[in-house]
Amino acid sequence: MIPGFLEKIHQHLFSNIQDKTLSIIENEQTTYEEFATLVLTKYSNFKDISDVRIGIYIDNHIDVYAAIIACWLCGKSYVPIKSKWPIQRINQICKISNLNYIYTRKYIDQEIDNIHYLSPKNPVASSFAFPPNLLEIQFNEAYVLFTSGTTGEPKGVSISFENIDSFFDGFELLNYQITEDDRFLQMFDLTFDLSICSFMIPMAYGASFYTLNEQLVKPLALYDALETHKITFALMIPSSIHLLEKYLDEIELPNLRVTQFCGEALTFNQIQKWKSCVPHCQIDNVYGPTEATIYCTRYIAHPNVNLLHQNGIVCIGQPLSKSTICLNDEDEIFIGGHQVTKGYLNDALNTQAFTNIVGDRYYKSGDIGKSIDNHYYCLGRKDQQIKVQGYRIELTEIENAFAQLFPNQISVAVSKQNEKNYTEIILFTLVNSELTENIILMQLEKVLPEYMLPRKVVFIEEFNYNINGKLDRNYLKQWTN
Numbered sequence: 071m072i073p074g075f076l077e078k079i080h081q082h083l084f085s086n087i088q089d090k091t092l093s094i095i096e097n098e099q100t101t102y103e104e105f106a107t108l109v110l111t112k113y114s115n116f117k118d119i120s121d122v123r124i125g126i127y128i129d130n131h132i133d134v135y136a137a138i139i140a141c142w143l144c145g146k147s148y149v150p151i152k153s154k155w156p157i158q159r160i161n162q163i164c165k166i167s168n169l170n171y172i173y174t175r176k177y178i179d180q181e182i183d184n185i186h187y188l189s190p191k192n193p194v195a196s197s198f199a200f201p202p203n204l205l206e207i208q209f210n211e212a213y214v215l216f217t218s219g220t221t222g223e224p225k226g227v228s229i230s231f232e233n234i235d236s237f238f239d240g241f242e243l244l245n246y247q248i249t250e251d252d253r254f255l256q257m258f259d260l261t262f263d264l265s266i267c268s269f270m271i272p273m274a275y276g277a278s279f280y281t282l283n284e285q286l287v288k289p290l291a292l293y294d295a296l297e298t299h300k301i302t303f304a305l306m307i308p309s310s311i312h313l314l315e316k317y318l319d320e321i322e323l324p325n326l327r328v329t330q331f332c333g334e335a336l337t338f339n340q341i342q343k344w345k346s347c348v349p350h351c352q353i354d355n356v357y358g359p360t361e362a363t364i365y366c367t368r369y370i371a372h373p374n375v376n377l378l379h380q381n382g383i384v385c386i387g388q389p390l391s392k393s394t395i396c397l398n399d400e401d402e403i404f405i406g407g408h409q410v411t412k413g414y415l416n417d418a419l420n421t422q423a424f425t426n427i428v429g430d431r432y433y434k435s436g437d438i439g440k441s442i443d444n445h446y447y448c449l450g451r452k453d454q455q456i457k458v459q460g461y462r463i464e465l466t467e468i469e470n471a472f473a474q475l476f477p478n479q480i481s482v483a484v485s486k487q488n489e490k491n492y493t494e495i496i497l498f499t500l501v502n503s504e505l506t507e508n509i510i511l512m513q514l515e516k517v518l519p520e521y522m523l524p525r526k527v528v529f530i531e532e533f534n535y536n537i538n539g540k541l542d543r544n545y546l547k548q549w550t551n
Contacts, residue, residue: 072204073212073231075238076142078274083109083139084201087250087276093132093269094299095281100132102276106201108133112140112173113202115188122211123147124188125164125172128260130284133175133190135269138213138260145207147228149214150261153178159224163216166226166415214415215263215360226415233363234266236408240390241271244354244368246328248303252277253325255295255304264332267364268305277303288535289313293321300325305356307333309541311340312480312533321347332356332365334540335450335466336384339473341371357386357448358393361423361433363409366393367446380440380447382470387445395439395446396427402452403439404432438464456485458493458521468495468514468522475513476505482533483524484546497524498546501531 088103100108116124126137128150141148149167151160157180163169164182172178173188209231216224254272256279258265272279280299282291293314296304301323308331314321326348331341336355344353358365369387371377378385389395393407404425410433413420425432438454440447450466465483472481481499488494497510507527514523534542 071209072207073209073235073238075235075270075274076209076231077204079139079270080143080201080204082273082276090250090276091278092273093135093256093279093281095130095132096283096285098132105132105136108136109139109143110201111190112137113143115173115190116140116144116146117202119144119146119171121146121168121170123149123167123169123214125149125151125167125169125185126260127151127153127172127174127176127178129175130281131175134260137173139273142212142231143202143204143207145209147211147213149216152259152261153180157182162224163226166216166224167214213266215261217360223416225419227360227411228413228415229263229360229363229411233409233411234270236392237267237363237366237390238271238274240366240392240409241267243391246303248272248275248277250276252302253299254279255299255301255306256281257292257295257304257306257310262333263360263364264305264307272303289317293317296323296326297321302326303328303330305330305332307331307540308336308340309334309535311344313535318343318347323348323351326351328352328354330354330356330365332358335448337470337473338377338379338382338384339477341377341384345371355384355386357446358405358409359433359435359437361411361435362393362405362407363411366390366405366407366409367395369445378442378445378447380442381449381464381467382473383447383449383466385445386448389446394430394432396432397439397441401438401440403435403437403446403448405435406430406432456493456495458495463495463522465495468497468518468524471514471517472497472499472510475517476510479505480533482541482543482546484543486547494525495522496546497527498530498533499527500533501529505529 083106090102092102092105093100124141124146126148128134138148171186171188175190211228212231212234213229215227256268269279280295282295302325329351353371355369356365357367367386367389369385393409396404423434436452438449449464454465456463468483469481479499481497483495483497485493485495510527534545
């Protein structure tokens, strides 16, 4: 069966919109016709390879996107890899995913066990000028993304074409009224699954996408992309609001009609700040782990309706059409349905991560949730839920209390075990000449019970963000020792 999303991409690549802009990457414009030629070049390079997976060294270049689509048109899966990763990690990924080939557009001065490098070829000859016949292709696995495993070995998440197609079906029912005139923001590294939505959806609708200029610092690059390219549809990380903090008073984005936030908790304060910048834009909070294909729930933050939130964290709404959600007795979110992966490449991890409920298979997300009036809330990770003096505490509740008291500051609460093996809470915030540890603790005492109060406040110059723009909580743990 031909995946619906891929059939639409195929139609747009080889149809009458070929002179339309597909993308602008590093100020270089590519039309659908030019992209189709690139895709066919890669297709001719990949189609006779018997392997079901091809690794791709990724960077911010249209050639890389063409390699991804070429893999799909061959019915193959792609495995995104960064050449700057430690060679040990690349070797682990190649071994776990049984890779024999890696596509790269650059010369790679490193040897990987049993790996053959594929490189760009000259423009396709006439014999390859015809688009592939999708009816002749078997579609199974679409991509493998590697996340950090608790054992120290990378964890390979296998996502099928059926998984993506189920996501696409759910996306279409969200009724965003996307047209060929829409301009999508693609701000994510291609090793992060939100990137797939940011380039796959516009291709499926004949629209265009725009990436960040890597020559600029990220806050300026994000601001520049939104404004210069007149973005109409932006999927972003909530941390983006903090990155744009100093530009919020200047931002004017009259063309932006939809903003989706995903990847981490969206707070009440963050959404209020963003609403003030884009008063006519629909703002949605979407949620989902990699194992459930991009995202699997949606909540519309209606401007004239009370914003649903718990502990200052905005509601994640309801499941997409082909997903289901339930909570276990410990309030952990379990996700079922057609978007959920069949499993990890590391077989030993599957029994820990998946379970059957009344005959249906569910992924154990590790997220703590709540359901109120048929709306779901994600309140943080299980490993961010701690017990102090017998009380169960969500660290996000402390961060929310801080945000209400100091709306122009952000904070992160982490836990540590002291020398007596008691759990203590450390609160991190940015250096501010008007704030001291005493001021913060005195104010928190007014709104939090004693057992929830941080033992100390640590001021830092800036928070670290990982490559996908998420706030790096693990980085802070080194400060708690």
